[in-house]
Each structure stands twice: as structure tokens, then as C-alpha cells.
Amino acid sequence: MIQMIASDMDGTLLDEHMQISEENIQAIRYAQDKGIQFMVCTGRNITEVLPALSDANITCPMITLNGAQAFDQNKNVLFTAGIEQELALAIIEILEQEHIYYEISTNEGTFSQDLARRIETFAAFLCERMPHLTYQMAIAMTSARFDQLPIKIVPNLKAYINQPQVQVLKIIGFEHKRPEILAKVRQKLQDFNELAVTSSGSNNIEINHKMAQKGLAVKQMAELLQIPLTQVMTIGDNLNDLSMIQMAGVSFAMENAIDDLKAAAKYQTDTNVNSGVGKAIFRAIDEKLT
Structure with a gap:
């Protein structure tokens, strides 16, 4: 059973209004109530991440800037990979x-x-x-x-x-x-x-x-939490999500994802405007996907 979920934001967790839908919020709560660690994994800076999470009243770890920096749920920096x-x-x-x-x-x-x-x-x-x-x-x-x-x-x-x-x-x-x-x-x-x-x-x-890639960051977060990659789930839609889709034991591509990502993912879910993340989370947990 999955113990950790990492979701992209733009084109994935966020809808056309750049907000997290109620169905997605309920699914995240459902996962967290079961002890599953939910986090966002995005190309955004932390200052661009926090408003959407705050509006949805979600507190969680954050992988930002494609894996260049990661934070715990209290906004403490966990690791950084910068460019000279x-x-x-x-x-x-x-x-x-x-x-x-x-x-x-x-x-x-x-x-x-x-x-x-x-x-x-x-x-x-x-x-x-x-x-x-x-x-x-x-x-x-x-x-x-x-x-x-x-x-x-x-x-x-x-x-x-x-x-x-x-x-x-x-x-x-x-x-x-x-x-x-x-x-x-x-x-x-x-x-x-x-x-x-x-x-x-x-x-x-x-x-x-080169060390700032979503897949490498998800792997590092899983290691910090002592969770095997076979029990990690990732969700994304675009090229910068490919490494984390390939890394995880359970992976979902959005219906609106690029073809290369759909080909790499194990499963597919609905579009971002139809709460595809929420549907994927409920399905993965209820069906015990591996």
C-alpha cells in the first residue's frame, strides 16, 4: 500500500483557476487521515506554492523548483541543489x-x-x-x-x-x-x-x-521518511514530471498530460479541471494499487 504521495501543481493539482478543488482537498485529507504522507512537487518557488495550499488549508512538505529545494511542513529547508x-x-x-x-x-x-x-x-x-x-x-x-x-x-x-x-x-x-x-x-x-x-x-x-530533478528529490524525501519507492505514488502532466513518474512504484498521468508522460505512467486519471488528482488518490488507496 502507498505511504507517500507527491503531486505536481500546475496542470495537475491546480484547476483552471489556479486553485485546489474541493474533491482534491477531500482526497488529500483522506490520505493524510490514513497516515499517508502527501506533498507537492513543483517547478514553483515556495512563495508561489504557499498561497494555493493556504487557501485550501493544506499543510504538507514541499519539493520546489523542480527539486532544487525541499521543505518540511513547517517550511524548514531539508535540502538544496543550486547552480554555481x-x-x-x-x-x-x-x-x-x-x-x-x-x-x-x-x-x-x-x-x-x-x-x-x-x-x-x-x-x-x-x-x-x-x-x-x-x-x-x-x-x-x-x-x-x-x-x-x-x-x-x-x-x-x-x-x-x-x-x-x-x-x-x-x-x-x-x-x-x-x-x-x-x-x-x-x-x-x-x-x-x-x-x-x-x-x-x-x-x-x-x-x-543536474541533482535538482523531481525524481531525485522524491527519492530523497522517501529516504528521509524511510519509505520504499515501491510505496511512493506520483502524479504529473508534463516533461518536468517525467523523472518522478519513472521513479515511483505507483504513478499517474493526468488526462491532459503530454504523451511521453502517459506512456511512462502506470495509470491514468482525469484532467486537472476535473479533479484528476483526487480521483487518483481515492483509487490508489481504495484499490490498494501497486
């Missing part, structure tokens, strides 16, 4: 050569140096997740909510990460108008053996230290 400053600067150089907008997540939060492109990028993300929105509506929503967004604007990201107290945890690049450029960048980054390069959507590229 010199390597981070080389990555930035490649992204800037291709005119790709990027953000950097560090031990101090998530940072950008271009407010206008941040708003445009987030608006495009909202349009993708909420198709009923027009782009103009999404721009207005993003601009109005900027003060609530967990990101900090600095004049120069290269100068910022050169500070000795800063530890780079993840770099993410966005390209909505020229997604083919991301493949070119991915090819260039293959020269750096220290990196893990993945994505959480067709219009982004996520860059971490």
Missing part, C-alpha cells in the same frame, strides 16, 4: 543572445529585470490556462495583481546573482511567439554536463542543477 554563479552567468548569456525573457529563482525569491515582459509573459500564461480570457483582459488582470505576485524586480540580474549571499536555484526562460528558439537554446545547454534541462509547458525552458 559562473554557470548561471553562462546560461544567462545564451538566453540573452536569443532575446528570451527569463527569471531567476534564488534563496532570496524569484527575480526579473523587466517588469513589462514579466506582465506580458504572465498574461500569456493566463490565456493558456484560461482560454475564455482575451489577451487584453489577461494583461489588465496581471497588471492589477502585480503587487500580489511573488516576484522582485532588480535592474540587473547578472549583478544581482554575483552577490556572495545569492544562491541560484533555477532559471526559467519563456518564449510564446518563437517556441522553436527554445529548442535551439536546449541544444546549446547540452554542452553543460552539470545541468538538468526540462520544461513545464511548450513555451518555456527550465534549467536546474
Whole structure:
């Protein structure tokens, strides 16, 4: 029987409104009441994770930034896998050569140096997740909510990460108008053996230290909890979830998942807008899936 569940957030645990549905909340409670350890495993920074969990009144461990950092339920850091400053600067150089907008997540939060492109990028993300929105509506929503967004604007990201107290945890690049450029960048980054390069959507590229992968982080959390991987369940929808889907004894792909993830997962569940996570949790527990 499963003893630990790790769920992705965007496209998985969260619905089209970026919230955790009531069915998903009830399933998480059902698992926790049975002594099963539930946690999120996401590409988000902890400051982007906490609002959704707080709104749902869920307290749990968190694997963030694709495995670059993990926290216990009291927000204490359990482990970290960062990118060295010199390597981070080389990555930035490649992204800037291709005119790709990027953000950097560090031990101090998530940072950008271009407010206008941040708003445009987030608006495009909202349009993708909420198709009923027009782009103009999404721009207005993003601009109005900027003060609530967990990101900090600095004049120069290269100068910022050169500070000795800063530890780079993840770099993410966005390209909505020229997604083919991301493949070119991915090819260039293959020269750096220290990196893990993945994505959480067709219009982004996520860059971490090679030890910062969801599968490795799930394995490390299971070891800390003394739970065998055969009794670990993972749920995801995109490329950055593949390593944890392959790692776990019980794995679910969302109905809205990419084909590669569906092929790798043992089981499939409903879409994120139809509480697929909740359905997977109830099924795994009630049917004693292995």
C-alpha cells in the first residue's frame, strides 16, 4: 500500500483557476487521515506554492523548483541543489543572445529585470490556462495583481546573482511567439554536463542543477521518511514530471498530460479541471494499487 504521495501543481493539482478543488482537498485529507504522507512537487518557488495550499488549508512538505529545494511542513529547508554563479552567468548569456525573457529563482525569491515582459509573459500564461480570457483582459488582470505576485524586480540580474549571499536555484526562460528558439537554446545547454534541462509547458525552458530533478528529490524525501519507492505514488502532466513518474512504484498521468508522460505512467486519471488528482488518490488507496 502507498505511504507517500507527491503531486505536481500546475496542470495537475491546480484547476483552471489556479486553485485546489474541493474533491482534491477531500482526497488529500483522506490520505493524510490514513497516515499517508502527501506533498507537492513543483517547478514553483515556495512563495508561489504557499498561497494555493493556504487557501485550501493544506499543510504538507514541499519539493520546489523542480527539486532544487525541499521543505518540511513547517517550511524548514531539508535540502538544496543550486547552480554555481559562473554557470548561471553562462546560461544567462545564451538566453540573452536569443532575446528570451527569463527569471531567476534564488534563496532570496524569484527575480526579473523587466517588469513589462514579466506582465506580458504572465498574461500569456493566463490565456493558456484560461482560454475564455482575451489577451487584453489577461494583461489588465496581471497588471492589477502585480503587487500580489511573488516576484522582485532588480535592474540587473547578472549583478544581482554575483552577490556572495545569492544562491541560484533555477532559471526559467519563456518564449510564446518563437517556441522553436527554445529548442535551439536546449541544444546549446547540452554542452553543460552539470545541468538538468526540462520544461513545464511548450513555451518555456527550465534549467536546474543536474541533482535538482523531481525524481531525485522524491527519492530523497522517501529516504528521509524511510519509505520504499515501491510505496511512493506520483502524479504529473508534463516533461518536468517525467523523472518522478519513472521513479515511483505507483504513478499517474493526468488526462491532459503530454504523451511521453502517459506512456511512462502506470495509470491514468482525469484532467486537472476535473479533479484528476483526487480521483487518483481515492483509487490508489481504495484499490490498494501497486
